[in-house]
Structures are given as structure tokens and as C-alpha cells.
Amino acid sequence: MMENVMTTALIIGGGVAGPTSAIALRKAGIKSVVYEAYDRTADGIGANLVLAVNGYRALLELGVDHLSAGFDIPRYRYHLGSGRVLAQVRNGRPLPDGTVARAITRSDLYASLRDEAIDQGIQIEFGKRLVDTEVTADGVIAYFADGTEARGDLLIGADGAHSVVRRVINQGEVPMRFNHMVTTSGYAHGVDVPNEPGTEFMYLGKRSFFCYIPSDDGTIWWYAAPTWPDEPTSDDLAAITPRQWRARLREMFTDDNSAAVEIIDATEEITPPRPIYDLPTVPVWRNERMVIIGDACHAVSPSGGQGVSMSVEDAVELGRCLRDIPDIPTALERYERIRRERVEKVVEFGSSSSRSIAVRGQVRRIARDVFLPIAFNQKAAEKDLENMSWLYDHRIDWDEPVTV
Helix, strand or coil: CCCCCCCEEEEECCCCHHHHHHHHHHHCCCEEEEECCCCCCCCCCCCEEEECHHHHHHHHHCCCCCCCCCEECCEEEEEECCCCEEEEEECCCCCCCCCCCEEEEHHHHHHHHHHHHHHCCCEEECCCCEEEEEECCCCEEEEECCCCEEEECEEEECCCCCCHHHHHHCCCCCCCEEEEEEEEEEEECCCCCCCCCCEEEEEECCCEEEEEEECCCCCEEEEEEEECCCCCCHHHHHCCCHHHHHHHHHHHHCCCCCCHHHHHHCECCCCCCEEEEECCCCCCCECCCEEECCHHHHCCCHHHCCHHHHHHHHHHHHHHHHHHCCCHHHHHHHHHHHHHHHHHHHHHHHHHHHHHHCCCCHHHHHHHHHHHHHHCCHHHHHHHHHHCHHHHCCCCCCCCCCCC
């Protein structure tokens, strides 16, 4: 292994990819500082998610302890809106130590990674919203909205789907793709619903997709993905009051044989509808001193369940490349070669998943409900899981050297 001459990496974004990148760089012997746009932590912000087993494996490769927040979710069960069970499938194969996919709130995952980074002595600065960057002869400068700046050898754009770093590297905006759906979620209390610990209940409803997960403490975590034919503007969505949105959701699931309406009624606060976008491809990931990772370069539809996991995988692979290849441009080029094909395949997988759960017209929905039970039986679902080994069984070995 060659000695790394880099002194400091500037990491823009304090979500999942940012702190994970900082942890990976520290493990590689590289100092970094994380700059988060918000002036406080993300505690209490964000909905729930499932960290897929491949993403969990990548996180463990960094030496991070198993997550204490959240609960295991090793399987999911598909239903039609009629209540008919289509199949029950493992949520990826367990790791050798028994680790399985983990349901966790986005806030708790942020906090876990942030606390791990701070415990390792990594500096995190809040209230630092990036507005521009400049590549110099010997490094890079980050300019923030508060008038301050930071200098380093490398800048990592972990600043999400609306990345400033991506816009700078690509010299303009890269359009995102609307998936013709919105997402909404919440937490229900005091409601008695069909419950099997460790199972994610998914319903392909007559008007919308609905999913709920019973947590260990009895709270019901849920999300829905209503079809939305035309891309809404922020004003369109802002015009929908919480009361109107609740009533609209109830109406979507009234004719389904599921617990959706009961769960919605038992939810104190429902998140406003948010459009689902993805990034099929980003032309340029890097220049000689800057690189983008996570949602900044491959935002995945949440229907694929892989957005967070891809961010973690990115961070680990980037750390390995920068550890073993002392020339920064060469290391970034190698990182892109390792990651691009996989993440673009995952984005398309997420987009395909969105199309499969969208409800586009009564005729198509009836055809789906007639033919899906024939095609999607238990045996076929288990075979499909075997075919998904490229996704869930992916392993990054931190100790394996990276070569040019």
C-alpha cells in the first residue's frame, strides 16, 4: 500500500454519505471536515427507511458497530388490494453473522453516523451552506453562504439530490426524472393490525401502494406511494392542507382489504406529499479535485429500497480508492469505474419498481390483479430473490487493495 499524501478532504453534506465518507477516510488515514448546510443536527427530521443488507454489510466493513436504533426486518410480504397474499420473500440473504436488513428512521441513522464520526474525532461544522467552489493549482476552495471559505486537497459532494457540487462539476443542472408518484408516510399508535415481527407488509392497492411495518414497541411505521400522472409544482403540493391530504389518502384505500385506513386514522402527523425523482445518469462525476457520491450522483427511487445503501457503498469504495491511489485524479477515476455501472443499474431497478407499483388506470389495474397472482407466486418470488443476488449479495472488502 502506497503512503497517501493527502492532508484534508472537504465533505459537503451531513446526511448519510457525508459522515460515512468521513469515517471511511479516517480509516484510510485521511483527515476530513464535514460541512452541513443546516445550522443544527437532523435529529427528528425525515421519515423511515430500510437499510438493505448490502448497505449494512458495507457499513460494518468500516468497523462501525451494529445499529442499536431501529429493528430487524428480514422479510416482506406482498398482497393485492383485495388482501390476497402473493408471496413472502426474504429481504436479502442474512450476512454470515446473522445480520439482516434494518428498519430505522432517517433521523436515527443520521444521528448514529454523526455520533460515530464525532467519537472518532471527525470535525462537523453546521450552518455551512455551499454556494460555489474553486479548483486551484494545489487544491480546492469551498465558498459558503455565510461568507466563509474552506481549503483542502479534495472536495466530496455528498450534498444530496439537489447537489451544488454536481452542478459545478457538470457546469449546469442535470435534470432529474419524475417517477409519476409521490410519497408520504407516518407513524401510527394504538392500532391493532395484522402483525408478524420482522415482516414488511406491502399492498398493491386498487388506487395506490401502501406499506406498513410493525415496530418492536408496537408503533406502526408506514408509507404510501400514490400515482401522480403529471409532475406537481411545489405550489401545487403546498396548496394541499394536512386535512385534505389525510382525507385524500383515506379515500385511496377505502376499497382495499387492508389496514391502511385504520393506520392513517391512528397517525397524528402525516408527512406532506413529496414527488419521487431519480437520476438515471449523471454525465460527469468528478474533476481533478472534486467528486460526487450518494444521491448527488445517483438518486434512487425509494421504491427500490437502495438509496441509503448505495450511499454507504459509495463512501466505502471512495475511501479504498483514496487510500491506495495517492494521485487524487487517478483515485477518483478509479472510484467512478468501480461504481458507475452498479449504481446506474440500481437506479433502473428502482424505476422499474416504481412502475410496477403505480396504478395507471382501472383497466391496467384489473389486468394486474388478474395476471399478477399467476406470475408472482411463492416459488417465482423465491427464484426472483436468487436472481437479485447481484444486488443484495454485493460485498466490498475493505482490506482488498485497489489497483489502477
